[in-house]
Amino acid sequence: MESPKTTETLASPGLDPMLPRPFVLKSIEQENVDTWTLELEAVDADGDLAFEPGQFNMVYRLGVGEVPISISSDPTRPERLLHTIRSVGAVTGGLCAMKPGEILGLRGPFGNAWPVSLAHDSDLVFVAGGIGLAPLRPAIYQVLSERRRYGRVVILYGARSAGDMIFAEELETWRGRFDLDVQVTVDHATGDWFGHVGVVTTLIPRAGFDPTHTVAMVCGPEVMMRFTVRSLVDRGVASEGIYLSMERNMKCAVGFCGHCQFGPSFICKDGPVFSLPRVERWLDTREV
Amino acid sequence: METLDRSGIDALLTALRERGFTVLGPTVRDRAIVYDELRSTADLPVGVTDEQAAGSYRLTHRGDDALFGYTVGPHSWKRWLHPPLVRLLRITPEEGGQGFTADSSDPGARRWAFVGVRACELAAIGIQDRVFLDGPAVDPVYDARRRGVFVVAVNCAQAGGTCFCASMDAGPRAREGFDLALTEVVDDDRHYFLVEDGSPEGREVLAALPSRLATADEVKTADRILESAASSMGRSLEMDGLPEILGRGYDSPRWEKVATRCLSCTNCTMVCPTCFCSTVEDVNDLADGAAERWRRWDSCFTTEFSYLHGGSVRTSVSSRYRQWLTHKLGTWIEQFGSPGCVGCGRCITWCPVGIDLTEEAAALRESDRALHA
Numbered sequence: 138m139e140s141p142k143t144t145e146t147l148a149s150p151g152l153d154p155m156l157p158r159p160f161v162l163k164s165i166e167q168e169n170v171d172t173w174t175l176e177l178e179a180v181d182a183d184g185d186l187a188f189e190p191g192q193f194n195m196v197y198r199l200g201v202g203e204v205p206i207s208i209s210s211d212p213t214r215p216e217r218l219l220h221t222i223r224s225v226g227a228v229t230g231g232l233c234a235m236k237p238g239e240i241l242g243l244r245g246p247f248g249n250a251w252p253v254s255l256a257h258d259s260d261l262v263f264v265a266g267g268i269g270l271a272p273l274r275p276a277i278y279q280v281l282s283e284r285r286r287y288g289r290v291v292i293l294y295g296a297r298s299a300g301d302m303i304f305a306e307e308l309e310t311w312r313g314r315f316d317l318d319v320q321v322t323v324d325h326a327t328g329d330w331f332g333h334v335g336v337v338t339t340l341i342p343r344a345g346f347d348p349t350h351t352v353a354m355v356c357g358p359e360v361m362m363r364f365t366v367r368s369l370v371d372r373g374v375a376s377e378g379i380y381l382s383m384e385r386n387m388k389c390a391v392g393f394c395g396h397c398q399f400g401p402s403f404i405c406k407d408g409p410v411f412s413l414p415r416v417e418r419w420l421d422t423r424e425v
Numbered sequence: 426m427e428t429l430d431r432s433g434i435d436a437l438l439t440a441l442r443e444r445g446f447t448v449l450g451p452t453v454r455d456r457a458i459v460y461d462e463l464r465s466t467a468d469l470p471v472g473v474t475d476e477q478a479a480g481s482y483r484l485t486h487r488g489d490d491a492l493f494g495y496t497v498g499p500h501s502w503k504r505w506l507h508p509p510l511v512r513l514l515r516i517t518p519e520e521g522g523q524g525f526t527a528d529s530s531d532p533g534a535r536r537w538a539f540v541g542v543r544a545c546e547l548a549a550i551g552i553q554d555r556v557f558l559d560g561p562a563v564d565p566v567y568d569a570r571r572r573g574v575f576v577v578a579v580n581c582a583q584a585g586g587t588c589f590c591a592s593m594d595a596g597p598r599a600r601e602g603f604d605l606a607l608t609e610v611v612d613d614d615r616h617y618f619l620v621e622d623g624s625p626e627g628r629e630v631l632a633a634l635p636s637r638l639a640t641a642d643e644v645k646t647a648d649r650i651l652e653s654a655a656s657s658m659g660r661s662l663e664m665d666g667l668p669e670i671l672g673r674g675y676d677s678p679r680w681e682k683v684a685t686r687c688l689s690c691t692n693c694t695m696v697c698p699t700c701f702c703s704t705v706e707d708v709n710d711l712a713d714g715a716a717e718r719w720r721r722w723d724s725c726f727t728t729e730f731s732y733l734h735g736g737s738v739r740t741s742v743s744s745r746y747r748q749w750l751t752h753k754l755g756t757w758i759e760q761f762g763s764p765g766c767v768g769c770g771r772c773i774t775w776c777p778v779g780i781d782l783t784e785e786a787a788a789l790r791e792s793d794r795a796l797h798a
Contacts, residue, residue, distance in 0.1 A: 154562040155513050159524035180524040200709040200716035225734040240524055386732050388705045391562035395702030401756035406561055422675050424744030
């Protein structure tokens with residue numbers, strides 16, 4: 138199977154890859170206790186940011202810092218640009234505390250895309266953990282925009298608790314569709330949760346897809362991905378059909394800063410989406 | 426090949442300055458040979474040499490007046506091409522909060538002439554060229570600084586105690602990438618330089634110097650000197666099969682062993698002429714509300730380097746040394762088409778506890794042989 142294609146948006150020489158474009162925060166919506174979705178709009182005349190599902194931007198809060206954030210909106214509707222951010226540090230905290238109308242900087246989009254077209258005519262299973270649903274959502278939108286080209290489409294989502302879910306309303310909407318199989322599980326259930334309890338891997342053995350004709354796209358904490366790919370392989374999904382989106386510290390997003398190396402790969406320019414055979418060896422090694 | 430007398434080097438520095446170059450070269454400061462601006466050949470380390478060993482660097486007198494009678498010091502040319510600290514951006518919010526303007530000019534860039542560039546350093550510049558210029562994106566800071574550089578290479582007449590450029594096919598003779606290349610000959614009765622031009626601009630500069638065609642004897646003498654330098658390397662590194670050995674050696678007990686000595690001080694990465702990692706820091710101007718983004722050298726030996734939400738990925742010293750060595754001698758090849766090492770020996774000399782990567786690589790090879798024999 139071919140590897141995901143790389144979009145060389147910033148390949149043209151003479152363009153400063155470190156130069157952010159000004160964007161205005163159009164709206165901000167709280168997803169859960171520590172996660173917000175920011176809608177951004179370009180200030181300059183260059184217009185909308187075309188992107189592919191799985192790509193990310195370097196989002197810059199002026200004077201505070203810059204972080205890599207996956208685009209979480211619909212690639213078929215680039216006029217609505219969303220980033221879903223978990224507030225866990227100075228920069229993400231600063232971004233999540235912004236008010237509509239404020240200006241921030243954006244560089245991108247960077248990285249390669251989920252290989253959605255490779256899954257044409259086969260079953261497709263999305264496995265997401267926590268905020269890992271955000272980088273997968275553009276791929277889900279893309280698939281839903283051309284739903285007939287795919288076999289069964291399954292979304293398996295795990296969150297720590299019901300309150301930690303993101304896009305909960307959308308998951309409910311998707312679960313109401315006859316052409317989607319959406320299953321949600323939580324690690325810890327509170328009294329008002331009547332759904333499945335357990336880590337997301339427990340959903341894999343019974344999920345409705347044909348493992349011999351399935352492409353899987355996985356995103357979540359590294360430990361979750363490690364166990365998820367194991368469950369998928371145990372179920373019979375070919376390694377070459379399993380794709381993961383990896384995360385590492387990044388300062389530049391174009392291969393200069395060295396931070397995001399994972400074995401021989403730069404997550405920024407070779408990824409963030411990798412087929413399992415390309416990263417398997419390092420996924421199972423500690424402290425790579 | 427031309428020959429230039431000792432006084433011809435003064436003429437060379439003058440000619441470079443007259444062509445508008447800021448001339449940088451070796452000079453003695455704080456008991457080390459560092460690179461800085463040269464006003465005349467008096468600034469060069471005349472008659473000085475360096476004695477290098479693992480964790481040790483000492484300057485001594487040679488007993489002659491050689492200008493380039495040393496190997497390499499703690500500085501490398503990346504100080505100018507990929508500076509330790511450089512402002513990437515100054516961002517000024519626009520009135521009324523409708524956006525910002527970004528100034529990405531680099532006031533530190535000059536038209537430099539690098540004098541005294543060793544073959545290993547030319548190889549190192551070539552490696553950084555591939556990192557910063559040949560990827561999907563071009564680094565404008567490196568690009569602007571690199572473009573106008575005039576390189577006066579100096580072939581090594583002697584190898585240092587920690588040198589192994591011959592193993593890395595990076596020296597001691599400069600083969601390409603220079604405008605002019607010098608070989609210094611200090612005989613009992615004569616002190617002269619053989620000069621080779623490597624570019625049209627080099628040819629132009631050379632034409633303006635008081636040089637003459639080299640005699641066959643002079644060429645032979647220079648060749649003999651360079652051959653003896655190649656055969657007197659203080660270290661060697663066997664690269665054959667090493668990337669594969671490193672690739673399957675992530676669980677080798679050797680990493681723990683070297684970690685008991687490694688202080689994780691980052692010295693090796695700071696003196697390395699190819700290490701390119703950097704971080705970006707934000708600085709705020711309280712007076713006018715402008716925000717600046719500064720890039721500074723970073724090192725994979727710090728815990729912050731691999732920080733992700735929740736903690737660092739590489740918390741142990743062994744994992745950080747492993748990252749550095751497997752990258753330098755292994756994965757770098759897959760990334761950029763050559764190892765990230767030129768055999769200059771700086772990381773060995775400037776390691777405060779004398780860790781020697783050639784020794785570590787050999788030990789990893791040995792334990793791999795034991796495991797996979």
